[in-house]
Amino acid sequence: MSSASLAAEPLVNCENISIIYKSPRMSLLGKRSQFLALKDVTLRIESGESLGIVGSSGAGKTTFAKVISGQVLPSTGTFKFRGGDPLLKNKEMYGEFRRSVQYVFQNPKSSFDPRIKIGRALIEPLRSFKIEGNHNEMVTTSLDTVGLDRGVFVRYPHELSGGQLQRAAIARALVVKPKLLIADEPASSLDVSIRAQVLNLFKELSDTGDLTLVLIAHDLAAVAHTSRKLAVFESGRVVESGLAFEILKNPQSDAARRLVEANLTIA
Amino acid sequence: MTPILRVRDLWVSNGRLAAVRGVNLDILPGQRLGLVGESGAGKSMFGLAIMNLLPFGWSATGSAVLGYTDLIGISETDQREVRGRRVAMVFQDSLSALDPMKRIGWHFKRIISRASSDQATQWRGMSVDILSDLGVENAATALRKYPHQLSGGQRQRILIGMAVATRPELIIADEPTTSVDTAIQRNVLDMLTAATNKLGASLILVTHDLALVSNYCDTVAVMYGGQIVESGPTSDVLGKSRHPYTAALVNSNISLTRVIEQQAEALPVIPGVMPSLESMPTGCAFRLRCDRASSACEEIPPVSISGSRTLRCWNPK
Numbered sequence: 001m002s003s004a005s006l007a008a009e010p011l012v013n014c015e016n017i018s019i020i021y022k023s024p025r026m027s028l029l030g031k032r033s034q035f036l037a038l039k040d041v042t043l044r045i046e047s048g049e050s051l052g053i054v055g056s057s058g059a060g061k062t063t064f065a066k067v068i069s070g071q072v073l074p075s076t077g078t079f080k081f082r083g084g085d086p087l088l089k090n091k092e093m094y095g096e097f098r099r100s101v102q103y104v105f106q107n108p109k110s111s112f113d114p115r116i117k118i119g120r121a122l123i124e125p126l127r128s129f130k131i132e133g134n135h136n137e138m139v140t141t142s143l144d145t146v147g148l149d150r151g152v153f154v155r156y157p158h159e160l161s162g163g164q165l166q167r168a169a170i171a172r173a174l175v176v177k178p179k180l181l182i183a184d185e186p187a188s189s190l191d192v193s194i195r196a197q198v199l200n201l202f203k204e205l206s207d208t209g210d211l212t213l214v215l216i217a218h219d220l221a222a223v224a225h226t227s228r229k230l231a232v233f234e235s236g237r238v239v240e241s242g243l244a245f246e247i248l249k250n251p252q253s254d255a256a257r258r259l260v261e262a263n264l265t266i267a
Numbered sequence: 268m269t270p271i272l273r274v275r276d277l278w279v280s281n282g283r284l285a286a287v288r289g290v291n292l293d294i295l296p297g298q299r300l301g302l303v304g305e306s307g308a309g310k311s312m313f314g315l316a317i318m319n320l321l322p323f324g325w326s327a328t329g330s331a332v333l334g335y336t337d338l339i340g341i342s343e344t345d346q347r348e349v350r351g352r353r354v355a356m357v358f359q360d361s362l363s364a365l366d367p368m369k370r371i372g373w374h375f376k377r378i379i380s381r382a383s384s385d386q387a388t389q390w391r392g393m394s395v396d397i398l399s400d401l402g403v404e405n406a407a408t409a410l411r412k413y414p415h416q417l418s419g420g421q422r423q424r425i426l427i428g429m430a431v432a433t434r435p436e437l438i439i440a441d442e443p444t445t446s447v448d449t450a451i452q453r454n455v456l457d458m459l460t461a462a463t464n465k466l467g468a469s470l471i472l473v474t475h476d477l478a479l480v481s482n483y484c485d486t487v488a489v490m491y492g493g494q495i496v497e498s499g500p501t502s503d504v505l506g507k508s509r510h511p512y513t514a515a516l517v518n519s520n521i522s523l524t525r526v527i528e529q530q531a532e533a534l535p536v537i538p539g540v541m542p543s544l545e546s547m548p549t550g551c552a553f554r555l556r557c558d559r560a561s562s563a564c565e566e567i568p569p570v571s572i573s574g575s576r577t578l579r580c581w582n583p584k
């Protein structure tokens with residue numbers, strides 16, 4: 001593929017993606033009932049963009065994230081990453097895709113092995129992707145990016161606070177220099193005072209422009225702070241998408257309106 | 268008005284560390300109090316101490332008088348008269364608060380028949396009424412379901428129903444909406460406040476979300492490091508905060524209007540973290556994170572009372 005066509009291609013291109021889960025048979029000859037987790041989702045994510053995904057629970061937000069991170073194969077529709085299908089069994093391309101897409105989970109306490117020091121946990125992805133170079137140096141640069149003290153290198157996860165640990169999780173995702181960072185409710189298990197630290201960090205990362213960011217949250221304010229674009233999910237469909245501030249000021253769909261109304265402020 | 272719950276110098280400790288350090292609090296009949304603070308502030312331990320449900324090894328001293336009964340150091344037999352009947356609790360995690368092996372109806376039946384044997388036969392009708400009031404559709408069918416068959420918002424409503432079933436005087440709700448969606452959160456809280464209003468009961472809403480307190484509570488008590496640092500009417504405390512910690516909490520609250528107004532700016536952050544019980548500083552617990560700290564703060568600040576507001580700070584705003 002020529003470089004010109006690569007530049008025009010969005011980073012992630014989803015066309016008419018549906019995900020069907022089948023429930024187990026209730027009797028020997030019984031039918032298996034189906035559940036549509038995603039219905040006809042078409043979404044493009046341009047390189048360097050920050051996209052917020054909102055919706056109530058069960059709307060398909062996490063399922064969508066699983067599709068674009070290659071954890072779930074779409075039942076129908078096509079998923080393209082930088083113009084190619086990464087899920088074909090092309091070993092080299094698949095490896096590159098796994099490195100390019102990194103995930104930050106909701107609860108940092110359970111996404112770190114409690115018996116492994118932070119430093120080793122951050123070197124782990126460099127080893128498994130067989131990235132060459134000075135690993136210690138790469139990890140310290142990554143820790144600097146998220147604003148963590150180098151001292152955490154020799155600390156165990158329980159010695160860090162929730163906010164520090166979530167930043168370490170972000171550093172672990174950044175250490176392999178991904179193209180796309182997916183964060184699934186990264187701030188909702190954190191305390192109010194610490195939540196702001198993590199959201200500020202995501203905003204800084206998205207402002208630098210090299211990283212594409214997908215932030216999933218049910219807290220609209222958090223998403224609006226970090227993302228320029230927004231996609232509103234409802235029962236497996238994208239019901240509204242566009243610039244975040246336009247949607248928040250003037251929500252068109254019922255789902256978006258409900259989310260805006262549910263947001264409480266200090267009177 | 269005489270308070271229905273009068274807490275005086277309440278301490279909760281395990282002999283070595285103290286999670287609640289000298290809390291004084293009055294709750295008037297029908298009042299809705301928001302107990303706010305970060306995790307580790309001791310707000311859950313406060314609620315558990317009132318319910319006599321402290322974890323193994325922890326004990327409470329001081330007094331918490333409900334009507335004429337002191338709930339601290341009460342015998343287990345006397346406690347049965349109080350827990351669930353005069354004081355009820357709504358827990359945070361609805362899935363672990365219900366027995367996964369039992370149907371919803373079983374939970375109601377136990378609570379209602381233990382509270383009064385006269386009503387034992389009418390438990391089904393009573394629980395259907397309560398659940399319909401709370402907006403549970405097909406309440407009779409819901410009673411035949413198991414906890415895992417219901418959604419999080421429905422389960423939370425069931426817990427609220429179980430709490431109000433015995434017509435208690437005081438309901439303690441410990442983060443009742445953190446495990447449900449923002450859209451459902453509001454609905455659950457509307458139901459909770461409507462149910463307490465109907466009973467004329469008082470409510471202690473334990474939460475870290477100031478926006479919730481501002482919308483649903485008439486008084487607020489801000490906890491930090493096991494002490495109440497500021498309390499008073501909600502609009503006064505949140506609108507004109509005097510304690511630097513309250514001010515910082517209000518300031519770090521992320522609201523939609525604010526995000527839209529100041530698009531590019533970084534959100535304000537409270538530096539540092541809540542000290543753990545082992546590393547609690549001497550004097551004011553907040554002084555290491557406070558921008559107004561002075562040498563006076565090395566002593567524990569006394570409580571100053573002005574009107575309905577209390578404050579524990581040497582250098583208030």
